[in-house]
Amino acid sequence: MASRLIRRKTLDSLGLFFVAFVMVSPVILFFLWMISLSLKYEIDNGAYPPILIPENFAWSNYLKVFEENNFLLYFWNSILVTGTATLLALVIGVPAGYGIARLKAEKSAVIIMIARMTPGLSFLIPLFLVFQWLSLIGTLWPQIIIHLVVTVPIVVWIMIGYFETTPIELEEAASIDGATPWQVFRLVALPIAKPGIVVSFILALIFSWNNFVFGIVLANRETRTLPVAVYNMLSFEQVSWGPLAAAALIVTLPVLLLTMFAQRQIVAGLTAGAVKGG
Amino acid sequence: MATVNIQNIQKNYGAVKVIHGIDIDISDGEFVALVGPSGCGKSTLLRMIAGLEEVSGGEIRIGPREVSHIPARDRDIAMVFQNYALYPHMTVEENMGFALKLKKADVAEIKSKVGRAAAILGLEKLLDRYPKQLSGGQRQRVAMGRAIVRDPAVFLFDEPLSNLDAKLRVQMRGEIKTMHQRIGTTTIYVTHDQVEAMTMADKIVVLHDGHIEQIGAPLDLYDRPANIFVAGFIGSPAMNFIDGRIEEGAFRTSKGLILPLPQTLPSIPGGRDLVYGIRPEHIRASTQGIEGRAILVEGTGSELFVRLDAKGEDIACLFRERLDIGFGDTVFAEIDPTKAHLFDKQTGRRI
Amino acid sequence: MASVSIDNPMTDAEQIGSKPPRLVPNYWPFVLPALLVVSAVIVFPWLFTLWMSLNSWTLGQPRTFIGFANYVRLVQDMRFWESLWHTTTYTALSVVLPLFFGTLAALVFDAKFPFRGFLRGVFVMPMMATPVAVALVWTMMFHPQLGVLNYLLSLVGIGPQEWIYNQSAVIPSLVIVETWQWTPLVMLIVLGGLAAVPREPYESAEIDGANAWQKFRYLTMPMIAPFLMIAVIIRSIDAIKSFDIIYAMTQGGPGTASETINIYLYNTAFAYYDIGYGSAMAVVFFLIIIALSFVLLMVRQRANWSDMEDR
Numbered sequence: 001m002a003s004r005l006i007r008r009k010t011l012d013s014l015g016l017f018f019v020a021f022v023m024v025s026p027v028i029l030f031f032l033w034m035i036s037l038s039l040k041y042e043i044d045n046g047a048y049p050p051i052l053i054p055e056n057f058a059w060s061n062y063l064k065v066f067e068e069n070n071f072l073l074y075f076w077n078s079i080l081v082t083g084t085a086t087l088l089a090l091v092i093g094v095p096a097g098y099g100i101a102r103l104k105a106e107k108s109a110v111i112i113m114i115a116r117m118t119p120g121l122s123f124l125i126p127l128f129l130v131f132q133w134l135s136l137i138g139t140l141w142p143q144i145i146i147h148l149v150v151t152v153p154i155v156v157w158i159m160i161g162y163f164e165t166t167p168i169e170l171e172e173a174a175s176i177d178g179a180t181p182w183q184v185f186r187l188v189a190l191p192i193a194k195p196g197i198v199v200s201f202i203l204a205l206i207f208s209w210n211n212f213v214f215g216i217v218l219a220n221r222e223t224r225t226l227p228v229a230v231y232n233m234l235s236f237e238q239v240s241w242g243p244l245a246a247a248a249l250i251v252t253l254p255v256l257l258l259t260m261f262a263q264r265q266i267v268a269g270l271t272a273g274a275v276k277g278g
Numbered sequence: 279m280a281t282v283n284i285q286n287i288q289k290n291y292g293a294v295k296v297i298h299g300i301d302i303d304i305s306d307g308e309f310v311a312l313v314g315p316s317g318c319g320k321s322t323l324l325r326m327i328a329g330l331e332e333v334s335g336g337e338i339r340i341g342p343r344e345v346s347h348i349p350a351r352d353r354d355i356a357m358v359f360q361n362y363a364l365y366p367h368m369t370v371e372e373n374m375g376f377a378l379k380l381k382k383a384d385v386a387e388i389k390s391k392v393g394r395a396a397a398i399l400g401l402e403k404l405l406d407r408y409p410k411q412l413s414g415g416q417r418q419r420v421a422m423g424r425a426i427v428r429d430p431a432v433f434l435f436d437e438p439l440s441n442l443d444a445k446l447r448v449q450m451r452g453e454i455k456t457m458h459q460r461i462g463t464t465t466i467y468v469t470h471d472q473v474e475a476m477t478m479a480d481k482i483v484v485l486h487d488g489h490i491e492q493i494g495a496p497l498d499l500y501d502r503p504a505n506i507f508v509a510g511f512i513g514s515p516a517m518n519f520i521d522g523r524i525e526e527g528a529f530r531t532s533k534g535l536i537l538p539l540p541q542t543l544p545s546i547p548g549g550r551d552l553v554y555g556i557r558p559e560h561i562r563a564s565t566q567g568i569e570g571r572a573i574l575v576e577g578t579g580s581e582l583f584v585r586l587d588a589k590g591e592d593i594a595c596l597f598r599e600r601l602d603i604g605f606g607d608t609v610f611a612e613i614d615p616t617k618a619h620l621f622d623k624q625t626g627r628r629i
Numbered sequence: 630m631a632s633v634s635i636d637n638p639m640t641d642a643e644q645i646g647s648k649p650p651r652l653v654p655n656y657w658p659f660v661l662p663a664l665l666v667v668s669a670v671i672v673f674p675w676l677f678t679l680w681m682s683l684n685s686w687t688l689g690q691p692r693t694f695i696g697f698a699n700y701v702r703l704v705q706d707m708r709f710w711e712s713l714w715h716t717t718t719y720t721a722l723s724v725v726l727p728l729f730f731g732t733l734a735a736l737v738f739d740a741k742f743p744f745r746g747f748l749r750g751v752f753v754m755p756m757m758a759t760p761v762a763v764a765l766v767w768t769m770m771f772h773p774q775l776g777v778l779n780y781l782l783s784l785v786g787i788g789p790q791e792w793i794y795n796q797s798a799v800i801p802s803l804v805i806v807e808t809w810q811w812t813p814l815v816m817l818i819v820l821g822g823l824a825a826v827p828r829e830p831y832e833s834a835e836i837d838g839a840n841a842w843q844k845f846r847y848l849t850m851p852m853i854a855p856f857l858m859i860a861v862i863i864r865s866i867d868a869i870k871s872f873d874i875i876y877a878m879t880q881g882g883p884g885t886a887s888e889t890i891n892i893y894l895y896n897t898a899f900a901y902y903d904i905g906y907g908s909a910m911a912v913v914f915f916l917i918i919i920a921l922s923f924v925l926l927m928v929r930q931r932a933n934w935s936d937m938e939d940r
Contacts, residue, residue: 012742013740013741013742013743014742014743016737016740016741016742017742017743017744017748019737020734020737020738020742020745020748020752021748023730023733023734023737023752024748024751024752026809027751027752027754027755027809028751030755030763030766030770030809031754033766033770033777034766037766037769045775046775048774048775048780049780050775050777050780091662092662092663092666093663095659095660095662095663096659096660096662096663096664098656098659099656099657099658099659099660100660102654102656102659103656103657103660105660111667111671111672112667114919115667115671116866117866117915117918117919117922118671118675118915118918119870119872119891119894119911119914119915119918120870120872121872121891121894121895121898121907121911122674122675122678122894122908122911122912122914122915123670123671123674124898124899125674125677125678125681125898125904125907125908125911126673126674126677126678126681127670127674128899129677129904145670146670148666148670149670149671152663152666152667152670156663167361167363169359169360169361169363170363170365170366172328172330172350172357172359172363173357173359173363173365173424174365174376175329175330175349175350175351175654176328176329176330176350176351176353176355176356176357177351177356177376177377177380177424177428178351178352178377178380178381179351179380180351181654181655181656183380184654185659187376188365191367192365192366192367194367206757209759210757210758210759210760210761210873212759212760212761212872212873212876212877213872213873213876213895216876217899226759227759227760227761227762227873228761230759230761230762230765231761231765231877234765234768234877241769244765244769245765245766245769247762248759248761248762248763248765248766249762251759251761251762252758252759252762252763255757255758255759256754256757256758258757259750259753259754259757260750260754263746263749263750263753266753266757267749267753267817270814270817329652330652331652332652332653347652348652349652350652
């Protein structure tokens with residue numbers, strides 16, 4: 001009796017594994033195909049029926065991306081824009097999340113909800129004009145600043161949720177121990193909120209890195225970020241598929257790696273953020 | 279160390295008044311317990327003393343200093359929270375030394391003070407641990423250690439034992455009391471558990487709905503409760519209350535139960551509605567007295583708790599001897615009239 | 630935003646007539662920097678857009694105030710109405726499909742089986758991947774002659790499709806990409822809901838003799854309904870604003886067959902540099918999103934109330 005029950009359970013879990021595998025297969029197939037495209041010479045990419053694993057790997061596709069397209073510069077631009085926008089967002093967003101949580105002013109976070117609902121383009125029109133007026137176009141600053149539209153709400157939103165769950169008694173104990181409000185924040189609230197900061201950092205990083213619409217308006221030849229650079233490759237039809245797929249992979253690889261290594265934090269952050277988001 | 283004087287302290291949240299003007303005087307080194315049912319305002323009062331909550335009126339003095347508008351960090355107090363509020367990212371040692379570090383005391387001084395407090399509480403071996411690696415009782419001790427290290431004017435305790443299991447609670451109760459006797463710092467201790475208050479405090483303040491019902495030494499409250507509320511709150515199991523009137527020199531209920539009166543009694547006009555109070559432990563099993571049927575019998579070995587139905591009145595008795603009483607048995611209970619109390623039904627005051 | 634000094638003990642006399650000092654820490658300084666930034670990059674653009682929408686201004690030409698003329702023009706603009714219709718179908722499909730697959734996936738991932746954590750991690754990857762990169766690879770896969778999708782279809786005996794190169798197939802094709810990318814988000818939200826579902830009702834239902842479907846229908850569904858609603862709200866807001874995938878794959882084409890409001894808005898403001906008209910479109914678009922969110926939130930509130938009553 002008992003052994004039959006155990007056998008049924010293993011069968012069940014194997015069945016579930018199979019179902020899950022089928023669900024995941026479009027993801028696996030897509031990325032496999034992406035890798036395959038990026039590693040094939042043009043002949044193989046144009047073959048019918050399509051070839052998944054070619055006889056000769058076209059590593060040169062990756063080389064071409066960097067040689068012909070100034071990709072190193074764009075990579076560096078992406079790092080600067082995303083890095084600065086994310087760090088700035090942490091510097092101003094973490095204290096703000098703390099303040100809002102402690103002021104019990106969650107309602108003021110509605111502004112962040114509305115910001116999330118606002119189409120990115122409606123930020124772009126006025127800020128584009130302002131940047132032009134300040135003659136900042138041509139530098140990375142317009143993109144850094146406008147990426148704050150993405151990163152600050154993410155950080156504030158997640159940190160509000162996080163600070164709401166950290167016990168206020170700890171901060172009361174600290175103030176009785178003689179800490180000023182700033183010391184309470186820096187020595188007690190902040191260290192305890194470290195996991196939340198990591199989550200908001202990762203998510204802000206990813207969504208800023210992936211952003212496309214701001215760059216396509218604000219970037220020129222020298223200030224492109226990776227998503228814009230890849231899009232520009234696409235619009236030149238003469239480029240063959242191999243280097244294109246390689247470029248796409250280069251753009252998204254950092255994010256995918258981060259997703260893999262920080263899966264737990266990302267899931268936690270998205271779930272919390274999303275559930276609060278309603 | 280310091281005295282604490284609370285004068286006409288009030289607290290309202292918007293239009294809701296939760297504390298209605300309270301006066302308490304605490305002398306230097308005294309151990310005062312604030313007790314009352316939940317929602318009576320005892321924690322709010324403590325938090326106002328701590329500086330975590332604004333006062334709406336009145337003043338608080340610690341020593342000679344009026345502190346009601348001074349932030350918590352400048353009040354020279356230490357507080358032990360219900361859930362200990364240990365800093366999870368600091369070791370025991372860092373937790374205990376945090377206040378001194380904020381005061382920019384030098385490292386050697388912090389080390390020696392923390393060491394001394396740890397010795398008092400038996401925490402020497404745990405100094406490098408983090409709070410999550412400690413048991414409930416150890417966390418409790420660290421929280422106390424954090425308070426001791428400060429060497430503050432006043433210790434505040436906010437229901438510090440309510441998260442512990444029953445056995446540990448009794449043990450920690452003893453340790454807090456010992457600590458107080460050793461250090462002698464003025465202590466204000468909030469609890470809903472009257473047993474804690476009775477066993478630990480020099481003075482008990484009974485709060486109810488934001489008013490003080492009575493202030494006094496533990497045994498005072500037990501022997502001479504000011505009113506029905508205090509009489510019912512202090513003592514366990516709770517005092518029996520029986521409605522009735524004095525007629526023909528005896529206390530009679532409406533259903534005709536007659537209870538013996540204390541001898542020393544001021545003259546009471548007959549016909550006034552009264553409440554007769556007698557503690558279960560002041561009732562003896564006997565061959566005479568009140569006749570009742572046992573409707574609940576609970577023995578713990580050392581004691582026997584019996585509830586009697588005597589002419590429709592429910593009377594709880596606590597017998598110190600072992601008796602062979604079963605459900606439905608007829609029992610004779612003899613009340614010690616010198617221990618009986620009479621209360622005015624209208625005002626609740628003791629006569 | 631009055632900040633009152635808290636270090637100053639006051640005597641009773643001083644206190645009379647003045648506001649009592651605060652013991653509670655002043656948290657406004659923590660919020661202030663973010664407030665400034667949000668005002669600059671979020672609130673200011675809103676107001677500016679509102680103002681610009683009342684003007685006629687093409688970049689490089691003089692600006693004139695024209696009142697609501699841009700809005701009147703919008704109402705009469707057939708291309709706008711078409712884009713509204715495209716947006717509606719695109720959004721509806723991009724909510725329903727991920728909701729269906731996401732819920733299914735959440736039910737599977739809520740159970741225990743080998744490699745669950747790893748598979749869930751893989752499943753989440755599309756939503757984290759850079760949309761432009763994803764769009765680019767899908768474009769290659771959609772290629773009518775060389776694309777792998779038509780080859781896969783041929784294996785099951787279906788003839789070649791034109792996908793994004795066909796006026797009537799382009800929106801469903803884009804929705805496939807959108808669904809592929811955003812099903813994981815729905816899965817995560819519903820999974821969060823399932824995690825909050827208590828075990829006991831299932832045990833008692835088991836004792837009451839409920840079968841698997843009945844347990845799902847009468848226990849799971851009502852309990853995760855609020856989370857499904859959240860998923861619908863978030864998905865709607867995201868899908869209606871979808872830009873990257875559409876722009877990168879079709880730029881609204883072929884012709885204007887996949888031109889949603891957002892794409893039309895982009896073209897107006899940054900291809901034709903008709904800033905005034907683009908702003909008016911942005912305002913209307915924003916109002917549409919707010920209205921949609923409001924309706925959905927109302928539905929959700931109602932769902933929650935009936936939940937409360939049941940409990």
